[in-house]
Amino acid sequence: MLETSRIRAGVWEGVIAASEAPSLEVVHLGEVVPGLEIGPVEGGKWRVSLPIPAALLSEGVQSFILRAPGGAEVGSFAIICGQVLESDLRAEIDLLRAELDLLKRAFRQHCAASGM
Numbered sequence: 001m002l003e004t005s006r007i008r009a010g011v012w013e014g015v016i017a018a019s020e021a022p023s024l025e026v027v028h029l030g031e032v033v034p035g036l037e038i039g040p041v042e043g044g045k046w047r048v049s050l051p052i053p054a055a056l057l058s059e060g061v062q063s064f065i066l067r068a069p070g071g072a073e074v075g076s077f078a079i080i081c082g083q084v085l086e087s088d089l090r091a092e093i094d095l096l097r098a099e100l101d102l103l104k105r106a107f108r109q110h111c112a113a114s115g116m
Contacts, residue, residue, distance in 0.1 A: 002014050002075025021040070026066050027067060061079070
């Protein structure tokens, strides 16, 4: 099971707890991504790293699945790029603001009704 995950300097890194070196692959859009490296870390853990090929980055959400050769998903990560992100974030922030305003009104009505 994937314990931690991050992307730094174009390389995805994760840590997996396993008694022996796991046999894993990373899949993007149904294709295995080459370059996955697995190395030991202290305490029965393994560092897994993958340089993310620039050719796989494009507008929208790109999902990468870490899986065992039998197909069992061990973990995943996603990269979001482009203008789509900007409009999606604005819409999400607008929705959160509307929900917060609704909660504030309901709380104020509750306080007024209960005499607080």
